[in-house]
Amino acid sequence: MKKPGDKGMTTIKAAHLTVLVVDDDQMVRQIIIQNLRTIGFQKFLEAANGTDAHKYILDPLQRVDLIICDWEMPKTDGLTLLRAVRGHRSRGKVPFIMVTSQQSQERLKITKAAQHEVNAYIVKPFRAETLRQKVFQVLFEAMEKKTIAS
């Protein structure tokens, strides 16, 4: 994966990165995963709620390089997971993309999420292009801050 305009100097080895996809809708998880596969990602973790996702976060042997998480889910919601990730000793800087479907509460949500350093957000329904752009964006930003290995 190449950063646009970088003439191939900075690359991301998508195939090496593990993406944790959290959504209570299995079909939505599949769409995200299939779309990321088309741009070279190969390793995915899936969780249907924040509680299950948190188990991956707590597992020290589990690699997690990017989290794409739905906001509204049963049990632990996206915001709770984001807080848990940001409060984690070693995973506090993992890029986090929040997915949400409720336009009317968007402003409040973005403000809240920003306080906990969400890296990007995507509003459902989204186009594949939007998803891919956001993923590129947060990974390159993270790379520049050296919070993930390139």
Place this chain on the structure above:
Amino acid sequence: MSTAAKLIRDKKTFLPKDSPVPNRRVLVVDDEPDIGEGIRRILCPTGAATQVSSRRLAVVPPSGTPPPQAGTAPEFEVVVVQTVEKAIEEVTHALRENKPFAMGFFDVVLGGEVDGIQLVKQILSVDPKMYAVFVTAYHDRSVDNIGSFLGEENREKWDYINKPFTEGEILQKARNATSLWDLHRLKEWQEERLSEAHQKLLQHEKQTAVAAVGRSVAHEFGNLLTHIIGNAELAIERNKPEEMKSALEVILKASDTAANILKRFRSLHGAGERPSAPGPLDVWQILEEALELMEFQFRKRSIMVKKTKPEFVMVTGYKHSLVQVFVNIFINAMHAMENSGEIHLRVSESADHAEISIRDTGPGIPEDILPRVIEPLFTTKGAEGSGLGLAICKEIVEIEHRGKLIVQNHPDGGAEILIQLPAMRRKS
């Protein structure tokens, strides 16, 4: 002046500007001009003749009447007539001009075929709001006779005074009758405002339920459109016929689900556009519709719904209203349980009614507030609750459906709402 009259007169300090204005218009009907004018002088001692129309007789202030004080408005506006025809004409004209009389003094013997009592009966058919005081020295018609002639429906519309009368008696009768007129108009006005407010509150409550369900709908639509767009894009990119077909199937399924959600949501939103007559309804089907609307919120809060073995029970009712009732009760149960809990649904049928029990596993309702939870405007949700949910549910169940809604604590814990609806028929 009575306290009530004072209250109305000082209304600008108590009531909004559009509340009814006090009416001090008095009609005097007496075939003897001296008596008519005498009453006018009592009611209108400040030479207020200039205030009434030029068609009226001029007032000759009686000797000893203090000269009119500049700027003092008379207490009453008086119109004096001598004949039955003139009296009817004045009442009709006053109504047309939107300046009705509050009351009238009526001589019983008017010298023609029609007496004062018959005249009042005619006047009440033109202006049923007007009060009448009979001025009589006439004993052929007793007070009882007046009552039976004017009828029970007009029992409170008339009073009498015997000749010879004193100034004080005339003033007192005029003040009492005009105050009564004012009070009735004020009451009507307040009832209209109350009814308007009630309509607004009903609308607001419906919108609150719609908004709560709307958030779920937005979420579900977000997901379904993601299915549709995601599958369409992936199918185009891959460009393989077999994948196209499966993507199209997913798309169609998502579209069907979205159409169903929209239909249910519309039925909730359209609760005001109900059919004019109640129809036969399957209770479980109504409950399922309400549950489907709540599905996302229940899932999000880990609320399980447990149903007793479904018994097919039909009731007669309005579908949209009942869906709204169940959604309201589900929202209450959900709020009572915060995160995680169970909702138990049971439907049973007796000879004449269906009973629906909706029980939650929340903390129940404290005994001290239990009798009040059904009261309009009572809420435990602070600024977030309108306090109308259960009150409106009760109204829909009990007034619209002639059923019964009971709120109680279940012996095994949690709150239970029991709804009884007239059953339609039994079918096994």
